[in-house]
Amino acid sequence: MKVELLSHTPQPERLIAAASRLCYSAAGLEDLMDALTPQKAADQVRLLASMGHESPMEHITFTFGVEGVSRSLLAQLTRHRIASYSVQSQRYVEEAGVFDYVTPPQIAQLPEARAEFEAVMAQIAEHYHHLTELLYERQLAALPEEQRREKSACTAARKRAIEDARYVLPNACDTKLIFTMNARSLFNFFRHRCCNRAQWEIRRLAEEMFRLVYAVAPTVFEGAGPACVREGRCPEGKMSCGRMEEMRRRYAAFREGEG
Secondary structure (H helix, E strand, C coil), X not given: CEEEEEEECCCHHHHHHHHHHHCCCCCCHHHHHHCCCHHHHHHHHHHHHHHCCCHHHHHCEEEEEEEEEEHHHXXXXXXXXXXXXXXXXXXXXXXXXXXXXXXXXXXXXXXXXXXXXHHHHHHHHHHHHHHHHHHHHHHHHCCCHHHHHCHXXXXXXXXXXXXXXXXXXXXXXXXXXXXXXXXXXXXXXXXHHCCCCCCHHXXXXXHHHHHHHHHHCCCCCCCCCCHHHHCCCCCCHHHCCCCHHHHHHHHHHHHCCCC
């Protein structure tokens, strides 16, 4: 898994502070911004957090680039709907050779399971390519003779072939994407996906994202994390992992750059 913070709103704490103060100030925008020193901006952000007033956080956004994750993760990630996603298409991008895929740690650690998993992936790749060729030949055969020699017609036929052949590809299949979330959406994402009960792959993604945004907006995200960190209690009841103190120490280490 590779996770990068591609871009973010400049001076995020200052913008949040200005947006919140604007609601109650007669000052003009220029005067409002000029009056916000880094310390005043940080104090205002902490005040908003203590009040649970999160709407000004929506003004700052963070854009991530992610590679080496599975389609299984993508299905979970896109359930977080207040975000913008651009994902590599299996409809337009043909998988070459034995496609890249994500191997779950539990499978990777057991030699017999790993061998079985890799054999299945190789078989799926073989069937995918065979289906692609069968469908491609059918698409070409349906074209008039003169069009079969045109590059654009062949490209269109290939695209129609792989858009149906992709149905055999597994959840493990590798994908890459760029997506953007605002800070308020990230609070919600971290609350659910940094939790020990989240699936391992999306939890790993969430932790990497947390590290990246904390590095550029520490005041905004100083209270972010799973519910046991953000709210001081576990909402899972009897389904709790029972490791609340461990999680608090873990996120304290993240904030100190030691996690």
